[in-house]
Amino acid sequence: MRRIDGRGNQKGQTLTVRTPTKSRKAVIIGGSMAGLFAGNFLLRHGWQVDIYERTHDSLASRGLGIASHGELQELILAAGATVPDPLGVNVIGRSAVDKLGETIASYDYPQQLAGWNGVYRSLLAAFPAERYHRGWELAGIEQNGTTAIARFSDGQAVEADLIVGADGFRSAVRAAIAPGIQPRYAGYVAWRGAVDENELSDVFRAETMDLFSFCFPKAGEFIGYPVPGDDGSAGLGRRRYNFLWYYPISPGMALTDILTDADGIVHEYSISPQLIRPEHIERLRADAQELLPKKFLEPFLQAERFLMQPIYDVESERIAFENVALIGDAAFVARPHVGVGVLKAGQDAYALARCLEPDIPVAEALANYDAARLVEGRASVVAGRRLGAFIEQGLEGPWADPNLKLGVEDIIRVSGRPVQQHDPATASLA
Numbered sequence: 492m493r494r495i496d497g498r499g500n501q502k503g504q505t506l507t508v509r510t511p512t513k514s515r516k517a518v519i520i521g522g523s524m525a526g527l528f529a530g531n532f533l534l535r536h537g538w539q540v541d542i543y544e545r546t547h548d549s550l551a552s553r554g555l556g557i558a559s560h561g562e563l564q565e566l567i568l569a570a571g572a573t574v575p576d577p578l579g580v581n582v583i584g585r586s587a588v589d590k591l592g593e594t595i596a597s598y599d600y601p602q603q604l605a606g607w608n609g610v611y612r613s614l615l616a617a618f619p620a621e622r623y624h625r626g627w628e629l630a631g632i633e634q635n636g637t638t639a640i641a642r643f644s645d646g647q648a649v650e651a652d653l654i655v656g657a658d659g660f661r662s663a664v665r666a667a668i669a670p671g672i673q674p675r676y677a678g679y680v681a682w683r684g685a686v687d688e689n690e691l692s693d694v695f696r697a698e699t700m701d702l703f704s705f706c707f708p709k710a711g712e713f714i715g716y717p718v719p720g721d722d723g724s725a726g727l728g729r730r731r732y733n734f735l736w737y738y739p740i741s742p743g744m745a746l747t748d749i750l751t752d753a754d755g756i757v758h759e760y761s762i763s764p765q766l767i768r769p770e771h772i773e774r775l776r777a778d779a780q781e782l783l784p785k786k787f788l789e790p791f792l793q794a795e796r797f798l799m800q801p802i803y804d805v806e807s808e809r810i811a812f813e814n815v816a817l818i819g820d821a822a823f824v825a826r827p828h829v830g831v832g833v834l835k836a837g838q839d840a841y842a843l844a845r846c847l848e849p850d851i852p853v854a855e856a857l858a859n860y861d862a863a864r865l866v867e868g869r870a871s872v873v874a875g876r877r878l879g880a881f882i883e884q885g886l887e888g889p890w891a892d893p894n895l896k897l898g899v900e901d902i903i904r905v906s907g908r909p910v911q912q913h914d915p916a917t918a919s920l921a
């Protein structure tokens with residue numbers, strides 16, 4: 492095994508893509524962020540790559556805002572894609588307020604907040620359309636020593652030197668090769684919404700729009716920040732305000748109830764916004780009226796629809812299995828407090844491509860990939876779990892349990908940042 496760092500680079504190498512010498516065949520399952528990063532990197536490493544995505548439609552309307560980091564731009568460029576211009580909206584810093592809207596903590600941390608759609612579209616445009624196959628759902632995998640076979644739900648099968656599981660937190664690839672690794676519900680959901688900035692008052696735009704804001708309504712956490720508009724524009728008057736309320740819902744009956752639609756159908760892990768029963772939205776709005784500081788009620792009540800995503804941890808013990816690798820959310824899911832899902836998807840894909848050097852067997856390359864990415868994947872999960880522990884425990888705020896050693900200042904400083912950037916004072920989070 493070669494000595495490599497967490498990006499799959501050998502010592503001293505920078506973020507570059509190596510010229511290929513020989514073409515091998517890769518099948519990627521899942522065509523979202525991780526799949527597109529991997530597809531583009533492997534293609535530029537001389538692999539013959541095909542991406543198989545379950546859904547028929549574009550995924551571009553799926554995401555809202557993502558906390559972005561300098562390295563995300565480097566990865567987009569290294570993937571051969573164009574960095575969306577602008578990539579995101581700038582915020583000047585972070586602020587936490589109490590129920591009355593009074594500032595209780597602030598932190599000077601300028602950051603760019605990107606739109607999920609812009610990054611996705613850019614990665615998609617860089618990948619050959621004829622090699623991106625929509626409507627293909629993986630049903631199973633067979634491994635035959637040096638090759639692996641992906642079997643799809645319509646009975647078709649594709650053989651390859653490498654299969655990459657980039658199929659998200661409920662990965663069918665992971666279920667086929669490591670069924671013991673299961674998502675674990677965190678005890679709360681994220682209600683998300685967004686509103687055009689023109690719908691917001693002048694006061695909100697002047698005082699709050701340019702900040703990454705936090706507050707801690709009873710047993711939960713609310714965050715809000717600006718993101719580019721649907722057309723990718725970050726100009727004044729064109730942005731959107733994105734918010735997220737981490738909201739406790741007990742496992743068991745309460746979770747099942749919120750995942751049950753009006754026809755009584757229980758959706759296993761998540762439910763489309765249009766299927767959420769109106770009574771849940773009504774209760775959410777009532778809770779907002781009672782618990783949110785007045786200023787956040789403004790974007791909240793203007794939002795036309797709400798997305799509801801239960802929060803899960805996925806912690807894999809291995810992410811490489813001979814000639815099958817897991818990347819992105821299929822490998823690890825850190826709670827979104829860390830805000831690194833998209834960055835990690837790109838880093839995993841980059842490390843995978845770097846490890847797959849032409850002169851070493853795929854299984855050995857994947858063992859190197861596993862060694863390169865396992866520690867960081869686990870650290871992200873642990874960091875996310877620590878940041879959300881007070882919500883999981885139903886506490887009124889991080890201050891309620893001194894054992895957590897996590898104050899409001901710590902939360903606003905380390906949320907939405909890669910684990911390596913966490914300050915020494917909170918290094919234990921990693």
Ligand SMILES: Cc1cc2nc3c(=O)[nH]c(=O)nc-3n(C[C@H](O)[C@H](O)[C@H](O)COP(=O)(O)OP(=O)(O)OC[C@H]3O[C@@H](n4cnc5c(N)ncnc54)[C@H](O)[C@@H]3O)c2cc1C
Pocket residue numbers: 520521522523524525526543544545546550554556557558559627628629630657658659660661662663681683735800818819820821827830831832833834836
């Ligand atoms: C509430 C919330 C807030 C978040 N905020 C941030 C943030 O601020 N910053 C950030 O970086 N990340 C954030 N994330 C995480 C981020 O969205 C994910 O980490 C990222 O999208 C992972 O990309 P992925 O490609 O691994 O998985 P996914 O985006 O889940 O994509 C998996 C793909 O695989 C396809 N697929 C699934 N099963 C099959 C199958 N059997 N056959 C074929 N295809 C299949 C799916 O259709 C999908 O397109 C957040 C997540 C949540 C829930």
